[in-house]
Amino acid sequence: MARLRLSLGRARRMRKVRRSATNQTLGLITTIAARDDMFSWAYPAGYFATGRVALAKIQQALLEKEADDPPKRILDLPCGYGRLLRYFRATWPEAEIVAGELVPDAVAFCQRTFSATAPQSKEPLWEADIGGNYDLIWSGSLLTHFDEDHWKPILHHFAEALTVRGVLVFSTIGKSGYEILQGSDAYPWITAVIPPRYALSDAGAGHIVQSIADTGFGYSHYPDHDDDPYGLAVALPEWAADRIVASGMTVVRHEEGGWGSQDLWSVTRSARTEHPDDVTATGIGGY
């Protein structure tokens, strides 16, 4: 009986949240996959708010790039179960949308739900064929999970997939993450929605803090996942900007906390995008 009441209550709550999301974004598909771990019953409306905020920032990045026409080809990688992709589909119904993921179930969901072309991605990502000629690439919460050795090749892979006038918008964990890992209580809106120490062990969190103090960047594996390249990465803006420039791109905008707990970057191809091994970091570029 209690279970039935809980599920009826949830269904009612969800109807309200979905109605509000479609009222704010015409044509939004509100189906959420059962396995989408970006959705939380603790704050269901947050799922759509996160997508809406990212879309607004991406539209701003396109305006700043003086893109006159709506994007014709869009890559969302990693697309997860389409938390953002649904906003792209509603906003640019004519666009060809490519959605890349490692999780086959997520790839299949995005393909059938949002009419996306969804190739299976690979680890490491730069070995995956992600297509090219994109006017817009969105990469939310990807570099937030990889060690330094992944940054330049991933960014370079994206750079090569952009059109000359295309824009890449991606997120990083920056200064707020560094301070939270040191125990700061200055970010209650972030600590309310993330697990303690970003789900790292004390030693893992301590390692990141020390490494940032030394270099501006820190990475740790999640507990008991020492062989998994997918952990937690925190990068101060200067460190991240150096990698962007070294990957053959120019920073158009960096916004601290631009996407809730994460920083947002919008970057474009530099005049000539060279192989990352041939490029020397020259500092903070257009930042």
Ligand SMILES: C[S@@+](CC[C@H](N)C(=O)[O-])C[C@H]1O[C@@H](n2cnc3c(N)ncnc32)[C@H](O)[C@@H]1O
């Ligand atoms: C935190 S989730 C973010 C998903 C989505 N961007 C969102 O904001 O809802 C990170 C995702 O990255 C995916 N991922 C990790 N490595 C990948 C790779 N090499 N290629 C594609 N996706 C990858 C994971 O499977 C996971 O779904």
